[in-house]
Amino acid sequence: MKMGEMSGFQLGVVGALFLSVASSVSIVICNKALMSNLGFPFATTLTSWHLMVTYCTLFVAQRLNLFENKSIEMKTVVLFGLLNGVSIGLLNLSLGFNSVGFYQMTKLAIIPFTVLLETIFLKKQFSQKIKCSLFLLLVGVAIASVTDLQLNFVGTVLSLLAIVTTCVGQILTNTIQKKLNVSSTQLLYQSSPFQAAILFLSGPFVDEYLTSKHVFAHKYDPIVVGFIILSCIIAVSVNFSTFLVIGKTSPVTYQVLGHLKTCLVLGFGYTLLHDPFTERNIIGIFIAVCGMGLYSYFCTQETKRKQSGDLLGSQIKDKDGAPLLGVKSMVHQDKDSHEVKKSPKDSLV
Template sequence: MGEISSFQLGVIGALFLSVASSVSIVICNKALMSNLGFPFATTLTSWHLMVTYCTLHVAHRLNLFESKPIDTKTVVLFGMLNGISIGFLNLSLGFNSVGFYQMTKLAIIPFTVMLETIFLKKQFSSKIRLSLFLLLVGVGIASITDLQLNFLGTVLSLLAIITTCVGQILTNTIQKRLSVSSTQLLYQSAPFQAAILFVSGPFLDQCLTKKNVFAYKYSPVVLAFIILSCLISVSVNFSTFLVIGKTSPVTYQVLGHLKTCLVLGFGYTLLHDPFTERNLIGILIAIGGMGLYSYFCTQETKKKQGDLTLGSQIKDKETAALLAGVLQDKENHEVKKSNKDSLV
């Protein structure tokens, strides 16, 4: 029971850290890009990953965690895949309307469910599927405003969905199969993610913004927000791997849509963004779907734990009965031997 409670506390802590850090970095980046005119999202992400790796390297040197070697090919391919997925998501946002980009993010959950069902043989109950449907409908109502389709944008969105889903499934699978922690996996893969974005980031940003990141005039305020964004990103990247490792890719996506609702709420409250009854209704439906998802997941987890406990008790009883039988046979044998000796 103690191990279960500590695990549940760890999950709650990871979820809280992920929500708090993600909402914080969204608000920070929105101020940086919208108010201060720094539009280079992909390059900024490469800086995030480099700062994350440097921070983890310092933590490792201070013996705050133990590095565990992972197969080089696995780490390189995994890091490159995650870097490519970030690039495709940014390209999807650049070549599509905001509404279609939101549809792309919503499509990640059903696509992840489909991949896990087909390739990992994972089962999702009808209650879980219903709660996910309500969540997607709510977020769609709250965040999707326009849907403008174009061929290039659609292809980029499809590639973004595929690479993101596969990357998040691998994040969970690698941690479990290789028995590595989220910190160890992030420490090993962050350099490769940073490298691919550091090389491709300026080119992608120039394609999307028609501006050169190296020609940008960095004011002290912009530099301060960039540093703040990089520091928050350490927590974001760490909590992402932590949540996916402790729960599942689907739960992480559900959490991501909770962040969307919170960002919409913070935008209305703090930044006075436009807010309508449609936004409110959508957020309420989404929160209801999240609540049902959490409740059903908790019930299924308790049922599995109960089944495991029952199975363990049955196994213990069978073992005890077997031992009792062995002891009884031994006693009978000793009695027979004693009787035989007394006759002699």
């Protein structure tokens, strides 16, 4: 990769990270106002509307030739979309059946489980420095956000299923984009209808079970409708940036970014919504930010080291390439002449 291409790639990564953080923090604040202040607690159904609006937006963008649609095998797209839809539903059910503290622990467990899956199935190596920085990050987020831990069997099973489906879904997001050479926009466009469909069908039942209220019996006054529309508009950016970040970086980096969002939401909640804030929150956020900083630093160092190794290997290959190519071409010529001589015999046989 040339220097100009590398600079462009790094700017793209920074832009994707910034878009993801800004949009995610915005939608959390919007949804918190919608659910807490305006009494609209139907999270799963709201997510299905988010995905429907995302698909419609991408459909219009594709028709305007803002991006090129790329065909992906239907079986892959359907399974991927359904998996991500089930993951969102399970996370919402986990929150409904567990305490907030245990739900936060569920989200924290996604990083080590992702590392485990990538190590076992993708043979990806994580250095001890990166593992230590991730551990420091998780400790900080746990101190800042985890309160009570109330265990129950159904809640624990749902949390485990949510962790597995979320990790597998995010790993597939990264793998599909790289293996099939599709962009985040193309993958999101192909898969969002299936995610929206499974959540739209199951969402009202999940929400009714968790809230004892039916989403379509809710009173939709202009303020509630306005916040729902705003939430759906922000969600387009959230969904797009999620696929973009995972495609450009890795599922682990995306989860690290997610915990940065948690810290920012805690800070904005205290500043804008006047949520309770203690010394424990401050200490936890400080530790988490230190862990994130170390993770970013170690990842950058390893990337530079890998690039230097690839460049050195390329230079050695170029230096030694000429005589080898000469020998190789002579060998091929001899082989070709030998095959030409044998061809009449082969044709007879």
